[in-house]
Amino acid sequence: MSDCLFCKIVEGSIPSTKVFEDEHVLAFMDIMPLTKGHTLLIPKKHHENIYDMSSEEAAQIFSVVPKIAESLKTTFQSVGLNILNNNGAPAGQSVFHFHIHLIPRYDQTDGFKAIWHTKEKQYTSEMFAEYAEQIRMNLNK
Numbered sequence: 001m002s003d004c005l006f007c008k009i010v011e012g013s014i015p016s017t018k019v020f021e022d023e024h025v026l027a028f029m030d031i032m033p034l035t036k037g038h039t040l041l042i043p044k045k046h047h048e049n050i051y052d053m054s055s056e057e058a059a060q061i062f063s064v065v066p067k068i069a070e071s072l073k074t075t076f077q078s079v080g081l082n083i084l085n086n087n088g089a090p091a092g093q094s095v096f097h098f099h100i101h102l103i104p105r106y107d108q109t110d111g112f113k114a115i116w117h118t119k120e121k122q123y124t125s126e127m128f129a130e131y132a133e134q135i136r137m138n139l140n141k
């Protein structure tokens with residue numbers, strides 16, 4: 001895609017600080033890191049988000065995550081890692097070329113705010129059962 005920032009990074013017309021590359025994927029340092037070592041992993045082929053990818057394409061990119069995770073841990077002696085992927089603007093996606101964030105964690109005040117804040121109980125077990133049934137029905141559509 002000619003107007004996609006990450007496609008330009010893949011082409012090399014916009015610079016990036018690469019950490020890993022193979023035939024299908026590229027990993028580089030996030031320009032506005034949430035913590036030290038924040039890295040992005042992208043497919044070289046343009047996909048807007050997970051809805052735009054086959055399971056094979058998704059498997060291919062996710063299979064690279066452990067290798068980079070291990071290297072970040074060794075490099076930064078980080079003690080945790082958030083693996084994050086935002087799909088769609090309401091989910092916080094700002095660059096519309098699929099990417100996986102790898103965010104090394106050091107402690108709970110290292111700059112990355114926890115996103116899991118349990119709200120007061122608003123779903124019943126009947127609601128969970130109903131949601132699960134609908135999800136199961138839609139799995140193979």
Ligand code: AMP
Pocket residue numbers: 005014016029030031032033040085086092093094095096
């Ligand atoms: P998201 O909000 O999930 O779409 O994440 C987009 C990420 O891309 C943000 O963390 C940005 O800091 C990062 N980003 C934007 N432009 C660049 C760039 N030129 N090089 C590296 N990372 C970038």
Ligand code: ZN
Pocket residue numbers: 001004005006007008045046047096097
């Ligand atoms: Zn792109």
